[in-house]
Amino acid sequence: MSKLSRRRFLAGSLAGCAAVMAAPAKNALASGNLAGFPDGMGVLVDLTRCVGCRSCEAACNKEQQLPAPDQPFDDYSVFDQTFHHGTQKRRPTEKAYTVVNRYESKLSDKPIYRKIQCNHCNEPACLTSCFVGAYTKTKEGAVIYNSKVCVGCRNCMIACPFHVPAYSYSSATDPVVKKCIFCYDTRVKHGKPPACVEICPSQALVFGKRAELLKIARERIERHPGKYQDEIYGEKEVGGTSWLYLSGVPFEDVGFDTSLQKEPIINNVKDFLATVPMVLAIWPALFTGFHLLSTKGKKHGEEDQHAEKHEGGEQ
């Protein structure tokens, strides 16, 4: 009788275990394929159109009410600035959520300019790395953050595959992470384009639904053979980004990281993370059950006797 129930118990517990394991794994896979919100907005950046005027930097500064720049926005000597012994060009900072850099390529007789800002990933690594949940991916596509709950741990700065979030090191009392928010509060939420897109004199930036922008980008590549690289940067990178790029020269020539995985960053740890609740919640109950069953046949008296013997031995 007791043997049969134990067998049943084991079979039942194994089946339950398998069901628990299968369920989160399935969810994890499904969310890993998220292609962004269906009507999510984005920006298509065409590097062949950018003239390097830095108007987008000025517009961002004004819109986000950032501190005055160190140099005027019509000072093009900033393109010569390099950091870390010439290995790094300008990057977004707490005072500038977007910067334009100049690049040279063997395939172009003219310099190429590239605007850098948050790419607003479909599955943001900053968001998943944030343990206070400061980040939000809005249905409009913007990756925004709540600086009131930010504790300044800077996990997001390490997690971001594009090295975008900056930190307000200048603030001794309340340092927080700072980055481009797609002009969410003041513009995108209300159906208006970001300030940088609106100011661009060359229409190097096109604001629209991400799905439509992909179509436009493919059409440009098709209509102008030889003008563009046959690739849209951001279509697949780290699971896709709201900001997309077209370039006339190889993307690595203009500072893009072309070695990034096509899967969202979170997919690297999702399978493991799915097992954590199972281990924490199921294992204690399961092994307690095993223990209770394995000790069921034994009478308490035996243990008592054993204890008495043990005590007697000591005496």
Added chain:
Amino acid sequence: MIRNLTWHIKGVLLLACCLFLALPAGAMDSPEALTIDTLADLYQGVEFDHQMHVDLAQDCSACHHHTTGTGTIDLYCARCHDSMEEQATVACQDCHLADPFSAAAIQAKGETNHFHVDIYGLKGAYHRNCMGCHEQMDGPTGCQDCHARTEAGDAFYHSGKFAPLAAGATHEEH
């Protein structure tokens, strides 16, 4: 004899003038000059010498696509716009939206036909239309070569009298 010759030359010149005026019907009522200032804000409007550009351009359609009744030099556009009729409007701002990324414009974009989805807004159209030729033909390409910046523009770019005090000083921000 000499008088006759000069009379003949005069006649030929007169005829040539008539033909020149008669042939490009669109160019005949085209403006000599115009001020492009609908978007003027950070920069002043542009005093545009239209006649000079008419003389320089080989074809009206180099700038006006298929609207001036001179056909189109873009084979892609010619597939639909092969008619030689002058359109009701030839002004840039009548096709190129001043506000191309408004919610209404983006909504309409999804509903419009397949081909006019990726057209420039007005500002982009002006600049891109000019820049290609200006680079090839050594025309002006600097911002203030065509339109002077306003005081609002100086404030926007933190330049001129709005320049930062420590302008020119570079220091590491990272």
